[in-house]
Amino acid sequence: MSVESAGQGPWPGPEPGPGPGSEPGPLCPEHGQALRWFCCSEQRPVCAACAGLGGRCRGHRIRRAEERAEELRNKIVDQCERLQLQSATITKYVADVLPGKKQRAVSTASAARELVIQRLGLVRNLCESEEQRLLEQVHGEEERAHQSILTQRVHWAEALQKLDTIRTSLVDMLTHLDDLQLIQKEQEIFERTEEAEGILDPKESEKLNFNEKCTRSPLLTQLWATAVLGSLSGTEDVRINKRTVSPFLQLSDDQRTLTFNAKKSKTCADGPERFDHWPNALATTSFQAGLHAWTVNVENSCAYKVGVALGQLPRKGSGSDSRLGYNAFSWVFSRYDQEFRFSHDGQHEPLALLRCPAQLGVLLDLQAQELLFYEPASGTVLHTHHASFPGPLFPVFAVADQTISIVR
Numbered sequence: 001m002s003v004e005s006a007g008q009g010p011w012p013g014p015e016p017g018p019g020p021g022s023e024p025g026p027l028c029p030e031h032g033q034a035l036r037w038f039c040c041s042e043q044r045p046v047c048a049a050c051a052g053l054g055g056r057c058r059g060h061r062i063r064r065a066e067e068r069a070e071e072l073r074n075k076i077v078d079q080c081e082r083l084q085l086q087s088a089t090i091t092k093y094v095a096d097v098l099p100g101k102k103q104r105a106v107s108t109a110s111a112a113r114e115l116v117i118q119r120l121g122l123v124r125n126l127c128e129s130e131e132q133r134l135l136e137q138v139h140g141e142e143e144r145a146h147q148s149i150l151t152q153r154v155h156w157a158e159a160l161q162k163l164d165t166i167r168t169s170l171v172d173m174l175t176h177l178d179d180l181q182l183i184q185k186e187q188e189i190f191e192r193t194e195e196a197e198g199i200l201d202p203k204e205s206e207k208l209n210f211n212e213k214c215t216r217s218p219l220l221t222q223l224w225a226t227a228v229l230g231s232l233s234g235t236e237d238v239r240i241n242k243r244t245v246s247p248f249l250q251l252s253d254d255q256r257t258l259t260f261n262a263k264k265s266k267t268c269a270d271g272p273e274r275f276d277h278w279p280n281a282l283a284t285t286s287f288q289a290g291l292h293a294w295t296v297n298v299e300n301s302c303a304y305k306v307g308v309a310l311g312q313l314p315r316k317g318s319g320s321d322s323r324l325g326y327n328a329f330s331w332v333f334s335r336y337d338q339e340f341r342f343s344h345d346g347q348h349e350p351l352a353l354l355r356c357p358a359q360l361g362v363l364l365d366l367q368a369q370e371l372l373f374y375e376p377a378s379g380t381v382l383h384t385h386h387a388s389f390p391g392p393l394f395p396v397f398a399v400a401d402q403t404i405s406i407v408r
Helices: 065-176 179-184 186-197 218-232
Strands: 037-039 044-046 062-064 249-251 257-260 280-282 291-297 303-310 330-336 339-344 347-351 359-365 370-375 380-386 393-399 403-406
Touching (some): 037 065, 062 065, 065 186, 065 218, 179 186, 218 370, 218 380, 303 359, 303 370, 330 380, 330 393, 339 380, 347 380, 393 403
Antiparallel strands (some): 037 044, 037 062, 249 257, 257 403, 291 359, 303 330, 330 339, 339 347, 359 370, 370 380
């Protein structure tokens, strides 16, 4: 007899005692009767008294324990069949798929290895070829300068000898000739004097100098900049000096982001280091030797300047003295709308860029006296500038639209 719920079907009656030879099962701790029923609400076996009208499970859904057990047996059988199918699938995967995956991985890795070796081999060959070409060019330039200097030595040695001969002749005339003889030698004296005047004084000539431009190679610059980017990884920890920030700029708490404000801040205290008109700011540290690089996120701005400046860059007034790129104290890459240029001392060199860089990298090599701007995403060199920087250089920034940020 099965009882599914209270009020439906007969209620469980008193349980009969165990039959001859049967072993008593667990008993209800409350009523001492056999646990032959199952309460679906409490998910536990109960006795007939528990399931009866006065029991604790009155009104619950009640089933015979043997039915519940049979249901669980069927579930176990179904689960075992699923596990068997799952085991078969895994066995087949291990036997049929993984060997093929392994073989393809080995084959792909081998091809990738060969591709890396091949490409780096081409780069290595190209570097060796460029090295040989540039070294030969340097050697040729050295030989040319050396020969020019030797030629000059010979020329001036001959000039000295000629001058000495003329001087000796004139002194001899002055010493040994009487008045009449001296008058008779007037034409000769004139010719000797004219010959001496034809020997000009030495003048500075670029032909006698070694031309350092012979080592400038677009390929070498590109490879060198890429190598520097790879070796310096995080680049310099450049932060902005809050004491220099223009009142038209807002500096972030981490001293890396500058935001332009059209209205001049009234809470910004003035000081000798602060730019009071142009939206400029200097970094906290300067560089006077070695190789340095930093990157600036400029994707949100269409009006900015990034570069380097001397510490003596004027800070006050609206004149060109404190305007980046318009004086002898600053070297900057600038953008205004879709126009890009490099500026120094009022000289502006337009730059034809194919796209607006999202990030702008600055590479400063003070040993080579070279300033380089590049696009980190593509490794493209945007502009290089060679100069004899007269002192320590500070990273410098200006922004007149939105924000720019120094990348960590």
